[in-house]
Amino acid sequence: MKINIHDVAKKSGLSVVTVSRVLNGSPSVREHNRQKVLEAVKELGYRPNAAARSLSSGRTGIIGVILTTLQDSMFDTVVQRLNEELAMQGYFLAVAVVGNMSEDDSHYLIQEDRVDGLVLLSPLEEDAYIVEMKRRGIPYVLIDNQKPDNDAWSITIDNYTGGQTAARHLLELGHTSIAHLCGSERFRSTRERRSGFLDELQRAGIEPFELVLGDYDVEFGYETTKGWIEAKCLPTAVFAGDDHIALGVINALTEAGLRVPHDVSVIGYDDQTLASKLRPHLTTIRQPADGIAHSAAHMLLSRIGGVHRSMQQKLQPSLIIRNTTAQPRKGTP
Structure with a gap:
């Protein structure tokens, strides 16, 4: 029935x-x-009848989602949860994966007669998107946007606190020689995580072993750590800007016959799927993917429903302690 x-x-x-x-x-x-x-x-x-509702409301029943990559399990979870939340309201998702904003990219999405609203997930050229969406009168929500000036209608993560939490965990274990491998400077999250990390070390009166700027990928973590090993100069702990960087660090250490966390502790960021699949399981800072999706769906539906007062929400990350962090072994600095 x-x-x-x-x-x-x-x-x-x-x-x-x-x-x-x-x-x-x-x-x-x-x-x-x-x-x-x-x-x-x-x-x-x-499941509401989307076609009937479109006829009565003048809406399409489609929400667009624009993101920069599919090679990220945290983003994947956010999109899946968004789909579940919006499907219960009778909406369908149209997903576009793009790099930088161009005249042709996602043109089929950014049209007022194609979608009822848009979600931009970690956009790199958000100003161009916002100008176009405002011009066309399309309700939108930003997730993990890069510029604080665009925080109206946004869901962000308290990455500063995330960086603090990572540093505090390593300090409480007794580490004083801690490196931080940062992701790309293009991302606001990179800068905020680094600031939180550095401020926490400064409060403890400790200078970082090294700060290295790179990309959010396995190769960056691997090559940087390999350089330390070849120079015979290793930190006792590494705060990786994300779990992919952490994987690269662990791969290089393991390849050299070093043990994690016995020789070097490693903490990542995001709690990607791989974090619980690694051996040893990765200690990391979890981004609340479910909370991000729920908040974004609720905010966008409110906006579509006629709310004009701007909204923004900052969610808290959490420390997930697994098996890659421990006290520094005796005799290390």
Whole structure:
């Protein structure tokens, strides 16, 4: 038997009007009631009729998502959760993977008659996107944007606190020789993580072993660590800008016959899928992918529903302690 809106109303214990408001992204519904409706929708497997709703509302039922890479399991999780959240509201995702903004890139998405709203995930050329979206009147939400001036309608992570947390964990273990391998300077998150790390070390009266700027990839971590090994000058701990860099560090150490964390402790960032697959399992700073997706979906639907007051939300990362960090072995600096 086909599930309809009346079944959802009965299951949730709310009126058909309230259910309809939730499904249409109305900002006037209480959060408690919204959650009850979404739970009923999920349990019943209800899918609103997107075509019928488009005819009645003048909307397409499509949300665009623009991101720079698919080679990132954290981004992948965010997109999956976004899809789940928005599907419960009767929306479909159209995903575009682009590098830098150009006249042709994602042109089919940035048109007012193609999408009801856009989510930009870690955009590199956000100013160009924002100008175009404002010109066309397209509601949008930024995730992990690069410029604080664009924080209206954004979901960001407190990367400064993330950098502090990584440094504090290593300091509390007793490390005083700590290197930081940063990602690309183009990213706001790179700068914020580094600032938090350096400030925490400064409070402890410690200078970093070395700060190295590179890319968010395995090769950068591997080559940098290989250089330290060849120079016979290693830190006792490494804070890697992300889990891919951390993997490169661990690969180089293992190849040289060194043990993690016995000889060198390593902490990553993001809690990518690979973090729990490595041997030893990687200690890392987790970005709250589920929370990012939920907040972005709620913010965008509120905006589509008529909320004009700008919104922004900063979420907190968390320390995930696994097996790649430990006290420095005796006799090391």
